Amino acid sequence: MQTQEKFSIFKFARELEKDLKNKPLHKVLDPSEFAVPNGLAEKIAETLKKEHFKTTQLRKIFSMIKLLGERNKKKVTNEGKAIIYELYVLMAYANGRENMGKKLLPDDFYELLKVLLKAVEKSEVHKDFKTLESFITAIVAYSKHLEKNRR
Numbered sequence: 001m002q003t004q005e006k007f008s009i010f011k012f013a014r015e016l017e018k019d020l021k022n023k024p025l026h027k028v029l030d031p032s033e034f035a036v037p038n039g040l041a042e043k044i045a046e047t048l049k050k051e052h053f054k055t056t057q058l059r060k061i062f063s064m065i066k067l068l069g070e071r072n073k074k075k076v077t078n079e080g081k082a083i084i085y086e087l088y089v090l091m092a093y094a095n096g097r098e099n100m101g102k103k104l105l106p107d108d109f110y111e112l113l114k115v116l117l118k119a120v121e122k123s124e125v126h127k128d129f130k131t132l133e134s135f136i137t138a139i140v141a142y143s144k145h146l147e148k149n150r151r
Contacts, residue, residue: 024123025123029135041135044109044112044139049146057104058140061091062136062140068120068129072129076125076129091105091110091114095110
């Protein structure tokens with residue numbers, strides 16, 4: 001029997017960052033890899049649960065990413081991209097705050113989100129914004145699922 005290597009959000013973020021140097025986000029993140037059971041989104045959600053990451057923090061970020069997708073729905077605009085800068089600030093604040101000795105936004109997830117936001121920041125393709133939104137939606141969904149099943 002083969003043992004599986006422990007999933008690392010940080011390692012995934014570094015690999016993603018390398019891939020994004022040559023390809024746009026929608027070509028790198030495929031729903032068939034992240035949205036399926038035991039896929040990337042569920043692995044990230046499981047890792048975040050182990051770090052006692054609260055779904056409320058994730059939902060704050062999620063709502064702004066949904067807004068980012070909406071504002072860049074038909075055409076990518078500077079006004080729409082301005083939300084990215086608000087997200088950087090929100091994430092930095094959450095990463096700097098602690099509750100009962102735990103960061104509100106764990107370092108490894110913070111790094112992953114920065115990689116994703118940098119990818120859409122330099123993009124002029126709506127599909128990249130939609131991919132980011134779908135990826136975060138999947139993480140939120142699996143986080144909620146895991147939260148409900150652990151009660």
